[in-house]
Amino acid sequence: MCMLSTKATCNSHGQDSSYFLGWQEYEKNPFHEVSNTNGIIQMGLAENQLCFDILKSWLAKNPDAAGFQRNGESIFGELALFQDYHGIPEFKKALAEFMSEIRGNKVSFDPSHLVLTAGATSANETLMFCLAEPGEAFLLPTPYYPGFDRDLKWRTGVEIVPIHCTSSNGFQVTETALTEAYQEAQKRNLRVKGVLVTNPSNPLGTTMTRNELNMLVNFVEDKGIHLVSDEIYSGTAFSTPSFVSVMEILKERKCVDDNGCSELWNRVHVVYSLSKDLGLPGFRVGAIYSNDDRVVSAATKMSSFGLISSQTQYLLAAMLSDKKLTKNYISENHKRLRQRQKKLVSGLQKAGISCLKGNAGLFCWVDMRHLLRSNTFEAEMELWKKIVYEVRLNISPGSSCHCTEPGWFRVCFANMSEDTLDLALQRLKAFVTEYYNIPEVNGHHQTIRLNHSRRRSLTKWVFRLSFDDRSPIPGR
Amino acid sequence: MGFTLSNQQQLLSKIATGTGDSENTPYFDGWKAFDSDPYHPTTNPQGVIQMGLAENQLSFDLIQEWVLKNPEASICTAQGAKEFKDTAIFQDYHGLPEFRNAVANFMGKVRGNRVTFNPDRIVMSGGATGANEMIAFCLADPGEAFLVPVPYYPAFDRDLRWRTGVQLLPVACESSNNFKITRAALEDAYEKAQKANIRVKGLLITNPSNPLGTILDRETLKSLVTFINEKNIHLVCDEIYAATVFTQPRFISIAEILEEEDVVCNRDLVHIVYSLSKDMGFPGFRVGIVYSYNDAVVNCARKMSSFGLVSTQTQRLIASMLSDNEFVDRFIVESAKRLEARHTRLTEGLEEQGTTCLKSNGGLFVWMDLHKHLKEQTFEAEMALWRTIIYEVKLNVSPGVSFHCPQPGWFRVCFANMDDQTMDVALERIRNFVLQDKEAAVVAMKKKKNCWQSKKLSLSFNNYRRFDEVNMSPHSPIPQSPLVRAT
Numbered sequence: 001m002c003m004l005s006t007k008a009t010c011n012s013h014g015q016d017s018s019y020f021l022g023w024q025e026y027e028k029n030p031f032h033e034v035s036n037t038n039g040i041i042q043m044g045l046a047e048n049q050l051c052f053d054i055l056k057s058w059l060a061k062n063p064d065a066a067g068f069q070r071n072g073e074s075i076f077g078e079l080a081l082f083q084d085y086h087g088i089p090e091f092k093k094a095l096a097e098f099m100s101e102i103r104g105n106k107v108s109f110d111p112s113h114l115v116l117t118a119g120a121t122s123a124n125e126t127l128m129f130c131l132a133e134p135g136e137a138f139l140l141p142t143p144y145y146p147g148f149d150r151d152l153k154w155r156t157g158v159e160i161v162p163i164h165c166t167s168s169n170g171f172q173v174t175e176t177a178l179t180e181a182y183q184e185a186q187k188r189n190l191r192v193k194g195v196l197v198t199n200p201s202n203p204l205g206t207t208m209t210r211n212e213l214n215m216l217v218n219f220v221e222d223k224g225i226h227l228v229s230d231e232i233y234s235g236t237a238f239s240t241p242s243f244v245s246v247m248e249i250l251k252e253r254k255c256v257d258d259n260g261c262s263e264l265w266n267r268v269h270v271v272y273s274l275s276k277d278l279g280l281p282g283f284r285v286g287a288i289y290s291n292d293d294r295v296v297s298a299a300t301k302m303s304s305f306g307l308i309s310s311q312t313q314y315l316l317a318a319m320l321s322d323k324k325l326t327k328n329y330i331s332e333n334h335k336r337l338r339q340r341q342k343k344l345v346s347g348l349q350k351a352g353i354s355c356l357k358g359n360a361g362l363f364c365w366v367d368m369r370h371l372l373r374s375n376t377f378e379a380e381m382e383l384w385k386k387i388v389y390e391v392r393l394n395i396s397p398g399s400s401c402h403c404t405e406p407g408w409f410r411v412c413f414a415n416m417s418e419d420t421l422d423l424a425l426q427r428l429k430a431f432v433t434e435y436y437n438i439p440e441v442n443g444h445h446q447t448i449r450l451n452h453s454r455r456r457s458l459t460k461w462v463f464r465l466s467f468d469d470r471s472p473i474p475g476r
Numbered sequence: 477m478g479f480t481l482s483n484q485q486q487l488l489s490k491i492a493t494g495t496g497d498s499e500n501t502p503y504f505d506g507w508k509a510f511d512s513d514p515y516h517p518t519t520n521p522q523g524v525i526q527m528g529l530a531e532n533q534l535s536f537d538l539i540q541e542w543v544l545k546n547p548e549a550s551i552c553t554a555q556g557a558k559e560f561k562d563t564a565i566f567q568d569y570h571g572l573p574e575f576r577n578a579v580a581n582f583m584g585k586v587r588g589n590r591v592t593f594n595p596d597r598i599v600m601s602g603g604a605t606g607a608n609e610m611i612a613f614c615l616a617d618p619g620e621a622f623l624v625p626v627p628y629y630p631a632f633d634r635d636l637r638w639r640t641g642v643q644l645l646p647v648a649c650e651s652s653n654n655f656k657i658t659r660a661a662l663e664d665a666y667e668k669a670q671k672a673n674i675r676v677k678g679l680l681i682t683n684p685s686n687p688l689g690t691i692l693d694r695e696t697l698k699s700l701v702t703f704i705n706e707k708n709i710h711l712v713c714d715e716i717y718a719a720t721v722f723t724q725p726r727f728i729s730i731a732e733i734l735e736e737e738d739v740v741c742n743r744d745l746v747h748i749v750y751s752l753s754k755d756m757g758f759p760g761f762r763v764g765i766v767y768s769y770n771d772a773v774v775n776c777a778r779k780m781s782s783f784g785l786v787s788t789q790t791q792r793l794i795a796s797m798l799s800d801n802e803f804v805d806r807f808i809v810e811s812a813k814r815l816e817a818r819h820t821r822l823t824e825g826l827e828e829q830g831t832t833c834l835k836s837n838g839g840l841f842v843w844m845d846l847h848k849h850l851k852e853q854t855f856e857a858e859m860a861l862w863r864t865i866i867y868e869v870k871l872n873v874s875p876g877v878s879f880h881c882p883q884p885g886w887f888r889v890c891f892a893n894m895d896d897q898t899m900d901v902a903l904e905r906i907r908n909f910v911l912q913d914k915e916a917a918v919v920a921m922k923k924k925k926n927c928w929q930s931k932k933l934s935l936s937f938n939n940y941r942r943f944d945e946v947n948m949s950p951h952s953p954i955p956q957s958p959l960v961r962a963t
């Protein structure tokens with residue numbers, strides 16, 4: 001057998017993580033409302049399926065965009081030939097304006113600083129290629145999106161050093177944690193090139209506070225490093241506190257061009273995509289926004305390896321230029337996400353399960369620590385397997401997101417119908433009742449708001465009951 | 477904080493601040509000239525005609541007709557809208573099954589159904605650009621090398637090397653035998669690498685060739701297979717121009733060679749790169765394919781394809797179009813016919829003026845021989861001639877040096893990215909230039925002949941060294957700029 005590259009034979013593509021394994025199990029036995037009602041319900045996929053009707057109705061009213069035409073004339077040839085990595089100007093303009101609109105027009109984006117990429121996956125990798133050498137590092141707050149292990153590290157050779165966040169303060173980034181992470185990198189002889197945050201956060205479903213953002217900006221300014229803000233979920237911030245983009249923070253500090261902190265200005269980069277806000281992951285629409293011309297220039301050339309199909313650029317240019325559509329979409333999207341999240345949260349409460357209070361994203365960060373056999377990741381895996389194989393829900397275990405505390409799970413709510421969500425919640429409730437025999441109070445399961453020691457003793461008690469007559473090893 | 481400029485520069489990677497993107501080249505003059513003064517038959521008849529862009533624009537009418545007749549292929553029309561949601565949320569890197577099936581079907585048809593392709597071995601990528609980079613990432617580590625016969629597509633320097641750290645080492649091919657890839661040249665290149673302590677991981681060929689427009693014959697293909705098997709290195713065949721072969725001898729794919737009885741080959745070593753950018757004329761849709769006979773490579777490439785998946789909107793359109801067998805059969809035949817007609821128009825027009833091209837039967841360009849017009853047989857003279865052609869003759873053609881051609885005087889001239897009238901204007905301009913240059917050329921020829929005789933041996937050595945300079949210098953000329961006018 002001949003030699004392939006090290007990249008081909010190692011496993012830093014991260015695909016052996018449980019995050020992906022859950023998907024695989026789902027693929028083998030996928031739930032279907034009609035044909036496979038016993039199948040696994042996919043709650044591990046952060047998709048936004050709530051507003052397709054709005055897009056479809058727009059399409060029906062705008063046949064030109066749909067049919068490769070402009071004013072009734074075919075532009076198929078023009079589009080088919082267009083491979084300029086600067087992108088279709090109308091599309092970039094529309095995208096820049098959309099990004100601004102999502103931020104309540106508090107900041108504006110210059111289309112000439114926007115680089116189009118094949119999804120945020122490509123945007124993040126490209127930024128790493130531009131900002132760091134192999135062996136250098138970026139600091140990331142945990143828990144973080146499992147795909148970063150592949151996107152940021154695999155082909156680039158860049159390292160991730162975690163900034164440990166805990167439930168003690170709702171997983172917010174603290175200065176201590178930041179400093180510790182930086183020191184850890186130095187101990188490992190890794191040169192830190194920047195910090196990368198996801199805001200709103202995946203998997204937490206929360207937006208970063210102004211304090212956190214300012215603290216981060218101070219930190220990168222002090223250390224002279226980059227700040228990458230992946231704002232892919234910016235359009236999903238459905239309730240207060242409202243989303244604050246890092247660009248707003250910079251604007252507030254008057255970090256524009258020559259005014260005092262231009263170097264810092266050049267070191268802050270935003271990643272965006274239409275996969276979450278518009279629910280179009282298949283179309284591969286990502287973007288890098290940077291104030292540094294050299295980054296824009298290098299990233300633009302690199303985008304050659306993953307340009308956005310001109311067919312798609314054209315469609316979306318038309319869509320996003322329609323301000324009536326974008327205004328309506330943004331507000332309707334918020335409304336539906338808010339309702340759906342509420343449904344999930346209250347359903348979980350009925351099962352005695354609480355969540356981190358979230359205001360954004362397509363998922364909840366769910367606290368199942370009280371359901372663990374022990375405060376360990378082994379116990380988390382055990383619980384996860386039960387949930388996948390017995391309860392038949394694919395949710396994402398916190399360990400796959402590098403969470404430092406066992407017992408947290410990411411549960412998605414926007415990628416299914418309401419009925420399916422209801423069913424999922426029923427299954428979960430039934431599972432908790434059966435396994436943990438938590439007595440119902442006033443028709444609801446008692447919401448467990450115990451402090452940690454009481455929770456531990458409850459857990460012991462609960463498991464003593466359940467393990468007497470059941471094997472803790474799941475059936476499959 | 478007072479950061480000096482060098483500190484600031486250190487904040488970006490070497491990849492970002494270096495010149496491995498291969499675009500910082502004097503060649504850009506051609507593109508700038510075209511961009512600032514583009515030809516238009518009515519509004520700018522004196523403008524620069526773009527003949528440096530290998531696009532296939534000859535058969536759009538067929539495709540447009542198909543698109544109009546098949547509204548359900550677009551997910552945005554009334555007929556196709558019911559598929560909008562499922563298509564929009566589908567992000568599986570395996571790609572839509574119907575897309576892979578249709579592409580496999582198309583690839584087979586382009587090869588006259590002499591071979592079939594397994595859809596499960598088809599991996600998507602961001603165009604052939606993405607495919608070539610991806611295959612390099614899969615097969616080689618930084619510092620390792622691929623052998624590439626010269627002349628070759630300039631952007632390989634970027635695609636295969638830039639972010640991968642992989643090296644490209646030339647395999648010398650001479651105009652004296654029509655740039656044939658000889659066993660001796662392969663061995664020579666391999667040995668050179670060994671001596672320099674560079675590990676060779678594979679051989680990359682483009683067949684049909686860019687910039688030559690020629691196809692590899694059966695014996696050559698077999699000898700390549702023998703070579704890579706003996707050395708236990710990979711063979712990457714970029715067959716992006718497969719359907720552009722318009723006349724005999726017919727195109728032979730590496731896939732066919734593998735099926736031959738007397739061929740012994742470890743299939744794990746063979747990989748095909750493909751795209752719809754040239755055969756169909758869809759560079760904007762970014763449909764690149766890696767087809768590997770090696771399961772581990774398919775596996776790895778599939779994961780890497782996450783960085784450059786084909787938009788599902790496009791996958792669906794292509795799936796629909798390329799599974800329409802009647803349309804595909806008709807398209808392949810008609811496209812080849814039109815390419816042949818255009819090729820003939822250009823080559824005959826050039827012949828009339830005493831300008832020869834390498835005999836070719838594929839591609840979207842001809843490899844034109846202008847060494848008679850060089851003041852001296854050097855690359856400097858070639859660049860000087862090139863500047864004349866751009867600024868005075870007003871044609872953007874691509875100088876051979878940018879393709880790492882070992883001998884000066886060759887130019888790649890594209891013919892499929894314009895209409896007949898524009899082609900005629902271009903020919904007229906060349907005719908005028910040739911006439912003007914004839915006298916001077918005759919005189920220069922007499923002088924050159926004497927020089928040529930005595931300098932022949934040392935010239936080839938100088939050329940090779942010149943190639944190294946061109947290759948390794950910060951100003952490697954790269955003509956294939958992606959800048960394209962949209963209208």
